[in-house]
Amino acid sequence: MFEALTDRLTQVFQRIGRKGRLTEEDVDEALREVRRALLEADVHYTVVRDFIAAVRERAIGEEVLRSLTPAQQVIAIVHQELVRVLGSERVPLQWASQPPTIVMLVGLQGSGKTTQVAKLGYHLRKEGRRPLLVAADIYRPAAVEQLRTLGKQHDLPVYDEGTKADPVETVKHAVKVARDQGYNPVIIDTAGRLQIDEPMMQELERMVEAVRPTEILLVADAMTGQEAVNVAKEFHRRLSLTGLILTKLDGDARGGAALSIRAVVGVPIKFIGTGERVDALEPFYPDRLATRILGMGDVLSLIEKAQQQISQEEGKKLQEKLLAGTFDLEDFLRQLQQVKKMGPLTQLLEMIPGMGQLLRQQQVQISDDEYKRIEAIILSMTPEERRNPDIINYSRRRRIAQGSGTTIAEVSQLLTQFKQMQRMMAELGQLAAGRSRGPLRGLLGAGNAFPSLPGLDGFPGIGTAPARPQPAAHHGRHQSKKKKKKRR
Amino acid sequence: MIFSRFFRRRTPPSPQLESGLKRSRQGIFRQIVQLFERSQIDRELFDDLEALLIQADLGVATTEALLERLQERVRRGEVRDPVEAREALREEMVALLEAAMRNRRVKIYQRGVPFVSLVVGVNGTGKTTTIAKLARYHLDQGRTVLLVAADTFRAAAIDQLKAWGERLGVPVIAHAPGADPGAVVFDGMQAAHNRGIDVLLIDTAGRLHTKSNLMAELAKIRRVIQRHVPDAPHEVLLVIDATTGQNGLNQARVFTEAAGVTDIALTKLDGTAKGGIAFAIARELGIPIAYVGTGEKPTDFAEFDPEAYVDALFFGDEED
Numbered sequence: 132m133f134e135a136l137t138d139r140l141t142q143v144f145q146r147i148g149r150k151g152r153l154t155e156e157d158v159d160e161a162l163r164e165v166r167r168a169l170l171e172a173d174v175h176y177t178v179v180r181d182f183i184a185a186v187r188e189r190a191i192g193e194e195v196l197r198s199l200t201p202a203q204q205v206i207a208i209v210h211q212e213l214v215r216v217l218g219s220e221r222v223p224l225q226w227a228s229q230p231p232t233i234v235m236l237v238g239l240q241g242s243g244k245t246t247q248v249a250k251l252g253y254h255l256r257k258e259g260r261r262p263l264l265v266a267a268d269i270y271r272p273a274a275v276e277q278l279r280t281l282g283k284q285h286d287l288p289v290y291d292e293g294t295k296a297d298p299v300e301t302v303k304h305a306v307k308v309a310r311d312q313g314y315n316p317v318i319i320d321t322a323g324r325l326q327i328d329e330p331m332m333q334e335l336e337r338m339v340e341a342v343r344p345t346e347i348l349l350v351a352d353a354m355t356g357q358e359a360v361n362v363a364k365e366f367h368r369r370l371s372l373t374g375l376i377l378t379k380l381d382g383d384a385r386g387g388a389a390l391s392i393r394a395v396v397g398v399p400i401k402f403i404g405t406g407e408r409v410d411a412l413e414p415f416y417p418d419r420l421a422t423r424i425l426g427m428g429d430v431l432s433l434i435e436k437a438q439q440q441i442s443q444e445e446g447k448k449l450q451e452k453l454l455a456g457t458f459d460l461e462d463f464l465r466q467l468q469q470v471k472k473m474g475p476l477t478q479l480l481e482m483i484p485g486m487g488q489l490l491r492q493q494q495v496q497i498s499d500d501e502y503k504r505i506e507a508i509i510l511s512m513t514p515e516e517r518r519n520p521d522i523i524n525y526s527r528r529r530r531i532a533q534g535s536g537t538t539i540a541e542v543s544q545l546l547t548q549f550k551q552m553q554r555m556m557a558e559l560g561q562l563a564a565g566r567s568r569g570p571l572r573g574l575l576g577a578g579n580a581f582p583s584l585p586g587l588d589g590f591p592g593i594g595t596a597p598a599r600p601q602p603a604a605h606h607g608r609h610q611s612k613k614k615k616k617k618r619r
Numbered sequence: 620m621i622f623s624r625f626f627r628r629r630t631p632p633s634p635q636l637e638s639g640l641k642r643s644r645q646g647i648f649r650q651i652v653q654l655f656e657r658s659q660i661d662r663e664l665f666d667d668l669e670a671l672l673i674q675a676d677l678g679v680a681t682t683e684a685l686l687e688r689l690q691e692r693v694r695r696g697e698v699r700d701p702v703e704a705r706e707a708l709r710e711e712m713v714a715l716l717e718a719a720m721r722n723r724r725v726k727i728y729q730r731g732v733p734f735v736s737l738v739v740g741v742n743g744t745g746k747t748t749t750i751a752k753l754a755r756y757h758l759d760q761g762r763t764v765l766l767v768a769a770d771t772f773r774a775a776a777i778d779q780l781k782a783w784g785e786r787l788g789v790p791v792i793a794h795a796p797g798a799d800p801g802a803v804v805f806d807g808m809q810a811a812h813n814r815g816i817d818v819l820l821i822d823t824a825g826r827l828h829t830k831s832n833l834m835a836e837l838a839k840i841r842r843v844i845q846r847h848v849p850d851a852p853h854e855v856l857l858v859i860d861a862t863t864g865q866n867g868l869n870q871a872r873v874f875t876e877a878a879g880v881t882d883i884a885l886t887k888l889d890g891t892a893k894g895g896i897a898f899a900i901a902r903e904l905g906i907p908i909a910y911v912g913t914g915e916k917p918t919d920f921a922e923f924d925p926e927a928y929v930d931a932l933f934f935g936d937e938e939d
């Protein structure tokens with residue numbers, strides 16, 4: 132997200148950096164680029180104007196012009212201003228003093244409300260709550276059905292009264308059910324509507340009047356253009372929004388809408404949606420996003436993801452094995468599966484500082500199919516082969532290749548890379564044992580080492596070479612056998 | 620009343636709604652009218668025009684290109700006062716869209732030979748609704764229609780299309796959720812042949828253009844179609860939501876690479892956003908707009924007309 136903006140700022144400041152000392156004209160030149168980048172990122176015209184003015188005022192201050200590291204100073208100012216606009220700290224979901232807490236999601240058609248309702252329910256249940264989802268979109272054909280299906284898939288209770296009932300009544304009844312049966316929170320899916328559709332906006336007002344939601348969250352698509360501001364303003368004027376959920380941030384939209392809405396409406400961004408999977412909902416951290424805008428990656432989010440997937444104990448065991456050099460293909464497979472749970476590979480890599488720009492520069496395409504290919508190869512091995520890859524001779528390789536729908540060369544490649552990785556890990560282990568305060572020690576010692584990182588070099592598809600074309604035949608084969616439904 | 624084209628409704632709108640629409644329309648129109656009311660062409664006029672075009676999502680590059688053309692005409696003395704500037708800008712905008720319109724493939728509909736239309740786009744732009752509108756449109760022209768539910772991923776997407784099929788009295792070919800979209804399309808193609816259907820409309824799952832595996836799936840759907848009819852699909856419609864910002868350009872680029880987009884359907888024009896990204900797409904990629912969607916009903920739909928669109932977008936009905 133925000134990639135192009137990141138790249139752009141980096142370029143601009145690299146150029147300034149090369150020139151050394153800064154003049155007022157230099158600042159203006161840099162800011163012109165920043166302005167353009169922000170506009171191309173869909174930040175609203177007037178928000179950009181104010182933003183640039185604020186940055187300029189600070190940037191042409193004496194300490195920047197005289198500074199020996201003016202580029203860093205300007206970056207720092209832009210960063211601080213971004214954080215300031217995005218909100219200085221993370222604002223969590225509010226809980227009602229009297230349960231149930233009622234969370235209502237509103238927004239334009241197609242912004243992703245129904246999907247986010249399911250995600251939010253899933254997320255909060257993971258935190259130990261008992262959510263009740265309410266289907267109050269009676270207008271879009273099959274919207275109620277969609278929420279019911281999502282509820283069934285993820286074992287989340289859904290309250291609905293079909294498509295004939297008045298949505299305001301449905302919501303009232305749902306809250307009563309929640310109160311009687313101890314559900315908390317109640318998460319309401321409303322119909323998508325235009326902010327200028329008077330009858331539909333009145334329906335929302337009646338709904339708010341009837342149940343007094345604790346949170347009214349506007350669901351906004353990260354791909355929205357300049358109009359985001361007007362939409363948010365009007366929803367806020369009518370309903371007094373309490374927050375935002377920004378969706379579809381897994382695409383390449385630069386998401387300037389987030390900045391605009393924050394600047395104009397002032398309500399905090401509470402969550403971001405990063406995919407269609409039910410677990411693709413993340414709390415929003417303004418500082419992280421601002422950092423990321425400036426190309427410093429989002430390591431914190433990555434660590435958090437890793438922590439969610441890997442238990443302390445498991446992490447420790449893994450670490451011991453890694454350092455002792457007894458890490459085998461069986462462990463590797465298990466790791467792979469855990470990494471997969473964390474989300475699409477490209478998304479994970481984007482979070483590593485510098486990686487995002489590198490990937491785009493090299494035009495590398497990383498397909499999650501690589502996971503599947505490696506998984507298929509390892510799954511086609513016998514347990515003994517996985518524990519002791521050295522016994523895999525030519526005929527075993529042929530069998531494995533056939534079983535996994537790959538070629539002998541691919542099997543060999545995986546084995547070679549695995550061996551390299553094993554050796555590297557063993558060396559690291561000795562290093563870490565020798566020096567207790569090294570940075571790597573700290574990383575590994577946390578018990579939450581990134582399970583994916585040591586292996587990255589081992590993935591055939593990741594390198595600076597463009598991804599090779601996928602042979603369509605086997606790609607289709609093992610994909611169709613397994614996980615047909617889990618395509619993302 | 621150009622707007623009647625864009626805001627056609629079956630029932631007369633309520634007074635509040637009408638005034639609501641007017642308010643949002645007036646915002647930008649009032650500004651643009653006032654803009655040209657000044658006495659001379661100056662730097663400020665161009666600055667204000669830049670602000671307006673950017674706020675309509677045309678993007679920096681397209682805005683600059685349009686304003687440069689305008690400036691050039693001022694320099695050459697063809698444009699002397701703000702009123703002429705306004706006319707010139709309008710012409711440039713229409714010309715930009717018309718240049719892309721020339722890339723349109725002529726659509727030939729034959730009785731009993733399926734005209735295959737593949738509808739693609741990112742999530743939430745209104746693909747399924749657009750399919751319903753297209754079905755209505757073809758039915759009105761006296762063609763038989765078959766719908767194919769190749770969105771097997773989103774929960775209840777199949778139900779949504781079936782609901783439309785029922786309302787419109789149009790058959791729908793569907794498999795179970797999670798089925799291979801290629802297989803559904805295969806069945807759809809066969810059914811269209813067997814039944815001698817005139818127009819086959821294929822609904823696909825919304826997908827972000829950054830997911831390479833999903834884009835590969837679209838290419839596969841194309842191959843399945845071509846196995847039946849080599850010159851199909853006759854139309855690949857990319858559905859773009861009028862609220863879309865500059866990302867629309869990336870969408871158009873990547874979808875065109877993967878699925879050979881022939882036309883754009885611009886949806887949700889009943890809101891306050893007017894889909895200025897279509898100018899950028901027309902200018903940079905030369906992809907024409909074929910249809911516009913202006914509401915949730917199957918009749919809220921029209922073939923695209925560049926002049927009417929530019930007027931509605933920027934120059935409004937002055938009588939108001």
